[in-house]
Amino acid sequence: MDWLYIVYRECVALLSQGGFVLWGILLIGAWMYTIILSTWLALRPVEEAIRGSRRELTDLKSSEYIQREYTIFELDQLAWIGRRLPVIGVMVGICTLGGLLGTVSGMLVTFTKMASSSYGDPMEKIAAGISEAMITTQAGLLFALPAAFAYAMLVVRVRRVHSLLEQHLSVDLKNLSMKGIGNA
Structure with a gap:
């Protein structure tokens, strides 16, 4: 149980050293x-709804009707994801720029403490500002790098869902033309 208290104490110290910028990044x-x-979780039911949307030939009315149905589905289900x-x-x-802001803020603290007085250990003055600078830089990058990767994966998944929707629309329009209805 002591290790839990040690982790808690270290986290509190880290948060206090990081300054206000670290709180913003968090x-x-x-x-x-x-x-x-x-x-990411909301895309799964949308994919399932698209896969389950096969229409029977008797349900096919006109190409305008089918395109309207798919457009409505896209606006209802996918537009909020696009936003x-x-x-x-x-x-x-x-997050990345917040880390940079923390770096600049920490360096300002360092230079201000160095210029303010000649009392005290100069390394102690430098250490506090450098600590703030490095903690916020690290936090900004630790948040931004995995998020950038997750963002790229999310964009690919959204494109795949759009492609699946377009494939279903294409198949339904093809079935409609085979049925002989066309634009009627």
Whole structure:
């Protein structure tokens, strides 16, 4: 149980050394990963709905009707995902830039402490600012790098779902033309 207290104490020390920028990175990162995970999980039922949407030849009415049905489905099920992707991309950039902001902030703390007084150990003055700079840089990169990879995988998956939807539309339109209805 002592190890749990040690981990807690280290986390508190790390959060206090990282400054206000670290808190911002943590909040944005948590929000970003929540959006990534919820979007990833929401794509599965959409894929299943597309795969289960095979129409019988008797259900095929006209090409305009079929295209309208697919467009409505796409707007209902996939449009919100398309709106989330740019937000995720921006959040990845914010985490990276937040790390850079923390670096600059830590360096400012370092130089301010070095210039403010001649008392005390100079290494102690430098260490506090460098610590803030490195902690926030590391946190920003630790959040941004896996998120960038997850974002790329999510974009590929969304494209695959769009492609699947287009394939189903194409098959239904082909079946309609084989049935002889055409644009009637």
